[in-house]
Amino acid sequence: AKSLGRNTFEFFTPELNARAKASMLLEQGIRHGLDQQEFYLDYQPQFDISGQRVVGLEALLRWRRNHVAVQPDIFIPLMEQTGQINRVGEWVLETAVRQRRVWQQTGLLTDDCPVAVNLSPRQFTNAQLVPAIARILRENGLAPAMLELEVTEGILMENTSVHRKVLDQLHELGVRLSIDDFGTGYSSLAYLIDFDIDALKIDKSFIDHIDTSEKDVAITASIIQLAHNLRLKVVAEGVESQAQLDILRRLGCDYVQGYLCAKPMAPEAVAQRFAAPQKP
Ligand code: C2E
Ligand code: CA
Ligand code: CA
Ligand code: CA
Numbered sequence: 524a525k526s527l528g529r530n531t532f533e534f535f536t537p538e539l540n541a542r543a544k545a546s547m548l549l550e551q552g553i554r555h556g557l558d559q560q561e562f563y564l565d566y567q568p569q570f571d572i573s574g575q576r577v578v579g580l581e582a583l584l585r586w587r588r589n590h591v592a593v594q595p596d597i598f599i600p601l602m603e604q605t606g607q608i609n610r611v612g613e614w615v616l617e618t619a620v621r622q623r624r625v626w627q628q629t630g631l632l633t634d635d636c637p638v639a640v641n642l643s644p645r646q647f648t649n650a651q652l653v654p655a656i657a658r659i660l661r662e663n664g665l666a667p668a669m670l671e672l673e674v675t676e677g678i679l680m681e682n683t684s685v686h687r688k689v690l691d692q693l694h695e696l697g698v699r700l701s702i703d704d705f706g707t708g709y710s711s712l713a714y715l716i717d718f719d720i721d722a723l724k725i726d727k728s729f730i731d732h733i734d735t736s737e738k739d740v741a742i743t744a745s746i747i748q749l750a751h752n753l754r755l756k757v758v759a760e761g762v763e764s765q766a767q768l769d770i771l772r773r774l775g776c777d778y779v780q781g782y783l784c785a786k787p788m789a790p791e792a793v794a795q796r797f798a799a800p801q802k803p
Contacts, residue, residue, distance in 0.1 A: 549601050553598060553605075557607075557610070562585065562611065564615065564622070565789060566638070569779070571778055572779060578636055579638070580636070580639065582639065583595065583787045584615055586598055612642065612646045613651075615641075616640055616655065617659050619638045620663050623669055624663045624665050625790075626790075629794070631797055634669075636669075639671040640671070642673065642678075644677055644678055653696065656698065660696075667696050668697055674701075676702055678690075680708065682714065690718055690719075694718075700719065701722035715755070722755055722757065722778075723746065723755050723756075724759075725757060726761075730767055733767050733771070734770060747775055757777050759779045762781030762783050763782045764783060
């Protein structure tokens with residue numbers, strides 16, 4: 524490359540070139556993987572605080588390439604950068620809604636047990652989002668309340684007229700809305716009052732040391748109290764031990780999600796595990 528002046532030489536370091544090349548290859552891999560149907564969804568059940576009753580299932584995107592699993596934390600950020608998340612996100616919505624409908628038809632899960640889908644910020648500003656969700660629900664005959672959308676705090680913090688309009692339209696449609704990774708973003712809580720939210724998901728990083736850190740207990744306790752004052756349900760993410768579950772129960776947490784109760788699993792495994800009557 525030609526020299527572009529003394530302030531630009533750093534853009535041409537070998538490491539940066541290698542990184543750019545790696546993302547390009549990954550992007551191509553994603554495109555190929557979409558064509559080859561290498562993507563699929565697992566579902567992680569959420570439980571009430573007894574740890575016995577299923578109250579929801581979160582759809583989680585998976586990519587298996589030549590028998591090797593690629594981590595979502597690797598490919599999802601890239602999909603967001605390239606805009607591929609719009610197409611993939613619609614496929615996730617469609618697949619999760621259709622799956623929830625199948626579970627309903629086979630009487631597997633109670634009526635008050637939505638499927639949760641993660642939405643990335645990029646999908647939010649896409650004018651096609653709301654019409655697509657409305658169409659997917661209609662075509663699959665699923666009640667809107669059986670679909671929950673998980674958004675991060677950032678989306679509510681943006682609070683532009685576009686974000687506001689989309690949130691209003693989603694609320695009007697009747698889908699549920701929860702805030703993902705709560706506590707990791709900004710600390711302004713004003714938006715909790717401003718928007719019609721159904722649940723807060725306390726980020727795993729607060730739950731991890733809840734059995735040894737008084738500080739984390741205090742933070743979690745105050746999040747739960749705040750949420751309840753606003754009539755929101757609280758889900759604790761990443762619950763891995765009985766000790767954590769016991770503390771969360773004592774703090775009045777509503778729901779839990781984590782390896783202790785269930786890992787993300789294929790739809791067939793969900794059917795197997797929750798074939799009536801439900802087993803722990
Ligand atoms: P997330 O939405 O916070 O999802 C929870 C993550 O925690 C999942 O990781 C799940 O497998 C993991 N997890 C659940 N319980 C436990 C536990 O007890 N211990 C540990 N160590 N981990 C637990 P996963 O599946 O790797 O997904 C990572 C992130 O990728 C998700 O974080 C979400 O932000 C994103 N993601 C996944 N699927 C989608 C999707 O369809 N669309 C979008 N936009 N993002 C997605
Ligand atoms: Ca999530
Ligand atoms: Ca989360
Ligand atoms: Ca997360």
